[in-house]
Amino acid sequence: LVPGEAPRLVLEPWDLVIEGTGPAYQGAMPMVVRTWGRARLAVLARLLPHCKSVKVRLVGAGLPAYYVLDLGDAELTLALSGWTDSGWAGIATFDLLVAGEVDELLARRLLDGLAGHPGGQTLAELAKAHDRSINDIRQVVLHHMQRGTIVHDLGADTYVARSLLAEPPTAEAMRYRDEREEQAHRLLAIADAVRLTKVHDLGTGGTRIEGEVEDPQAHRTYRTSFTIDREGRTVDATCTSPQFRRSGLREGPTVPMIALRLLFARRQAELERARGTEEGRKLIRAETRVLVRRHGPRRAASSGSGSGDAANTGSITYRLSLDDREVVVRWGSHPDRMRMHRLRFASPDDAREEYFGRLAALGDKGFIDASAAEMA
Numbered sequence: 001l002v003p004g005e006a007p008r009l010v011l012e013p014w015d016l017v018i019e020g021t022g023p024a025y026q027g028a029m030p031m032v033v034r035t036w037g038r039a040r041l042a043v044l045a046r047l048l049p050h051c052k053s054v055k056v057r058l059v060g061a062g063l064p065a066y067y068v069l070d071l072g073d074a075e076l077t078l079a080l081s082g083w084t085d086s087g088w089a090g091i092a093t094f095d096l097l098v099a100g101e102v103d104e105l106l107a108r109r110l111l112d113g114l115a116g117h118p119g120g121q122t123l124a125e126l127a128k129a130h131d132r133s134i135n136d137i138r139q140v141v142l143h144h145m146q147r148g149t150i151v152h153d154l155g156a157d158t159y160v161a162r163s164l165l166a167e168p169p170t171a172e173a174m175r176y177r178d179e180r181e182e183q184a185h186r187l188l189a190i191a192d193a194v195r196l197t198k199v200h201d202l203g204t205g206g207t208r209i210e211g212e213v214e215d216p217q218a219h220r221t222y223r224t225s226f227t228i229d230r231e232g233r234t235v236d237a238t239c240t241s242p243q244f245r246r247s248g249l250r251e252g253p254t255v256p257m258i259a260l261r262l263l264f265a266r267r268q269a270e271l272e273r274a275r276g277t278e279e280g281r282k283l284i285r286a287e288t289r290v291l292v293r294r295h296g297p298r299r300a301a302s303s304g305s306g307s308g309d310a311a312n313t314g315s316i317t318y319r320l321s322l323d324d325r326e327v328v329v330r331w332g333s334h335p336d337r338m339r340m341h342r343l344r345f346a347s348p349d350d351a352r353e354e355y356f357g358r359l360a361a362l363g364d365k366g367f368i369d370a371s372a373a374e375m376a
Helices: 038-044 089-095 104-115 123-130 134-147 171-175 179-188 242-247 255-274 348-364
Strands: 008-011 016-019 053-058 065-070 075-080 150-153 158-161 194-201 207-215 220-228 234-239 286-300 310-323 326-332 339-344
Touching: 038 065, 038 075, 104 123, 104 134, 104 158, 123 134, 134 150, 179 207, 179 255, 194 255, 194 286, 194 310, 207 255, 220 255, 234 242, 234 255, 286 348, 310 348, 326 348, 339 348
Parallel strands: none
Antiparallel strands: 008 016, 016 310, 053 065, 065 075, 150 158, 194 207, 207 220, 220 234, 286 310, 310 326, 326 339
16 A cells, blocks of 8 residues: 555555555555455355446455445445464454443433434544544544444444344443463563563564563463464463473463463554654664555556556565664565675664665665565
């Protein structure tokens, strides 16, 4: 997605690029969103000849993707779940999406008001009707959607009052999916009980995360670590907890693993928000960014050259890693055959200045930050 240009769809692993025919992308920054589900999308094959248009709604890398097919007299929405890692990568992802505190009076008024509009209302219409900001209304709508009392009509982009359950669940029942997740959140609420000791970039191998989790109730400190590959999957994990020693990962992730994964996701979100300012950048001591730039088409896949044609293109990828006083630069056209340059500096500040300088220079050359797409 490049601001001012039509979206491009890249089919991997063939590197086939399809130019979009819709309006130009209006976002502020270029970005890459990777989604999965090639086999599941095949169920739409017979409908495509009958479609007037297809809209794709993306939440983010590794998160659900929605395909809305306009068939004229009918509309079909196919929702594909995002990539989840045995159910526990999603814990960290959706921990950041939970609705905050909401005004209960506003929540009741909004639900009652929607009940009088069978076709639903947009966020802007709800904000105007209740004289609140869109952000306030969004939190209330998210609260109701989590309870199953409001659904989102993606095709019309409206919200409709529709109960999915006979009795909406309580806030306490929705808070955690199981006892282990509850225990992980309990540990996170204790100051310095969960500590990240090392985040190590492994290049194409992903990211190695190590940490310690102190459990005051058990009077024990557990060491846990795991590696997240480029697609967000955990490829190996260790933990000194009794559960892991007894059965490994056969019973799912341990409490220390969940707590460390949650802490890592929160820290990443904090650093992402902070990196926009000079003061915020000073907080970043270790991170990895992936930037991609595509070459022009090498060979057209069809004889036409209009919008919507597919072409095979090449790309070059830069993977920049900052780790205290060290900057590692990897680059190449294939993720498994990248050249590497390792730079060491006298101070972390010098390394940070070099790191962000290189990121800015690549951005000026037309490279797009694809970090979120690399590890969901």
